[in-house]
Amino acid sequence: MVKILGKVGLLVPALLTGAAWLVILRLKNVPAPLLVVYGLLLAGSVIGLLWPRVLGRRSTRRRVLAFLGVPAGLGTLGLYLAVVYYVTDLPVLLALAAAGCLGWAAGALLRGRRRVSGPHARPTRRAFLLGGAGLVLGVFSGLSVSRVEGRRREMLAQREQQRQAAVRAPGGRRRVTDGVLRVFPIHTGDTIVTYGQFYGGLDGWEGLNGYVRTLVDKAQITVPVYAYLIDHPRHGLLLVDTGVNREQAHDHDGYYDMTSRLLSERDEYQMTPEQDLRVRLARLGYDADEVTTVFLTHVHDDHAGGLRHLPQATVVMDRRDWDHGVFYPHSFDLVKENLSFPAFDSGAFGAFPASQDHFGDGSIVLLPTPGHSPGHMCVLLRMDEGGVLFMGDTLYTLPHLAVDQVRQMTIGGADTVHQIEAARRIQSLLASDPGVVPLFAHDNTRYQSDRVLSAFAQGTPGKEGLRELRAHMETVLTPGWRLRPGHTPRFVPAASGARWGRVEFG
Ligand SMILES: [Zn+2]
Structure with a gap:
């Protein structure tokens, strides 16, 4: 028994x-x-x-x-x-093989000792050979460490050259210092997600079941990763989120530890040299070193990766994400002494029970929107001509505002309840102020590609530009936050030869 x-x-x-x-x-x-x-x-x-x-x-x-x-x-x-x-495994594999050989040799030696008086003298010779092999493998393991590091350095140096060439390429914007507030969308690359994780919240993508499906479901799409730069006349250069960094895209296995490596795909992020955050800022006439404050909507790695390029910046984020969120600590290595946690003690703001007037002049209001992560927050920028609401991942795209018809994967339990509450508060904010436009981190619809990018091309949409964006919103959503015909997302599987499917709206 x-x-x-x-x-x-x-x-x-x-x-x-x-x-x-x-x-x-x-x-x-x-x-x-x-x-x-x-x-x-x-x-x-x-x-x-x-x-x-x-x-x-x-x-x-x-x-x-x-x-x-x-x-x-x-x-x-x-x-x-x-x-x-991955190449960094080589020293470990060699060391394990060496340890195996040495252990085996020790065993053979002990057995040989016991039989030394008998006819079996061979185990001692075997022990000698195995021990020798173990020592050689051990030496190779030690030698391989520097070779492996050298290879990674070489690869990153090559990427650095490409980055510098991208900064110098003709056609960059010259900076204008005229005291005008500007906002620029920064496309820092793309990421692969399963269609259901992005759009399937009402089709069973919830909680643990949803997580397992994100691991094995191969109905995948790529979506953009956006950060936003604010050139503020009073408060300097600010960022909302930071996108991904070059190593995440090009040296994924080197950047992430074994657990993260096992649970993500190597080509999780794609980025061209031009999409490097520092290149994007330089092409707009700015320097990454000048960024004073990053408002991090939440800790997830497609928003925090670029922190590696902003060691001088103060990082403003909700403490609940730092304490309870799921994040990759390495992305925060250079800024973990610069974190600033808002107290959210500026009182209610519209439908939001708490808010933080960050600079004390009403120009930037932080709004807690937990759900997607425990301490997710949205950032409202208020300017003379209207406002911009940076959504982070509270809602991925414009159609997600129709929260009763389109929903991203939800975490389940109280988090799902919070997520929907946050969506309704955002609806109420947008309904109460027709001068505010939402800007998303992963919008893969024409709202972003056709409308937002052109409205913000010079950083100054003006009252008219904001009004046009709202007008476009009304062609997608009814005043009751339902999708109009032609805007319901649908997955289209990958064509032969293509790795990823796409989304059609109909
Ligand atoms: Zn995201």
């Missing part, structure tokens, strides 16, 4: 680990039929090693090992090398 319990105690964690590993491989685009065969091999070898007779009357552990265990082990190594391996 104890023996059976012990074996079951081994079987359950082994099968769970195997299942998690299969999910990771699926996320890494390993074809499903191959995964089925490999999964059967894995399960067969675990069960066969615990209960050999289950697989046949003449089955023994040795046979299970030879016919299932070894192929499963080789399969694991092959799949790891094909889809997980």
Whole structure:
């Protein structure tokens, strides 16, 4: 009885680990039929090693090992090398191989000692050979560290050259210092998401189930990642979010630790040299070093990556995200001493029960919109001609304002309730002030590509530009926040040869 319990105690964690590993491989685009065969091999070898007779009357552990265990082990190594391996793993792999050889040698040596008087002198020679191999592998492991670092440095130096060339390319804007407030959308690259994560909140993409689906669902689309620059006559150069950084896009596996590497895709972010935050700022006539304040709508990595380029800036964010949000600490390494947490003690603001008048002059109002993350906030910029509401990820796109018809993935429970509350407060703010326009971080509709980009091309949309954006909104949404015909999103699978599908509105 104890023996059976012990074996079951081994079987359950082994099968769970195997299942998690299969999910990771699926996320890494390993074809499903191959995964089925490999999964059967894995399960067969675990069960066969615990209960050999289950697989046949003449089955023994040795046979299970030879016919299932070894192929499963080789399969694991092959799949790891094909889809997980990154150059920084090399020293670790060599060190593990060295440790294995040395351990084996020590075992052989001990066995040889015991048999030294008998006819078996060979284990000592084997121990010598294995020990030698272990030492050689250990030396290679040590030597590989600097080579690996050198390779990464070389790659990043090449990217740096491309960045500098992009800054110098003709056609940049000359800075105007005329005391006029300007706002510029900054496209810092694109990110892959599953269609359901983006648009499927009302189709079962909620909570844990939603997270698992984001890992294995291959109905993927790419969406833009936007940050926004504010050149403020009184408060200097401000950013709302920072987009992604170059390493996230081009050295993903080097930037992220093993856990993040396993649970994300290598080409999660795409960025051209021109989309580097520093290049975008330089092309607009600014320098990243001049940015004094970053308003971080939330801690997620597609908003915080660019902090690596802004070590001097004060980062204003909701404390709840810092304490309870899911984020990658490395992205905050250079600014973690510069964080500033608003108290949200400036009283109610319209439908929002709390707010923060950041500069005390009403020019920037921070509005808590938890839900997408525990401390998500929206940023309202108020200017003479109207206002701009930076949405962060509270709502991904303009059609998401029709929150009863289009919803992004929600976290479930209270977070979902908060998320919908936040959406309704935003609706109420927009309804009460026709001079305010929403600007999104991931809008993949024509609102962003056709309207916002042209209205803000010079940074000064003016009253007329803001009015036109609102007029466009009214062609998409009714006053009751329903979508008008022609604006309901639909997934279109990838054409042959294309990696990602797209979204059509109809
Ligand atoms: Zn985002």
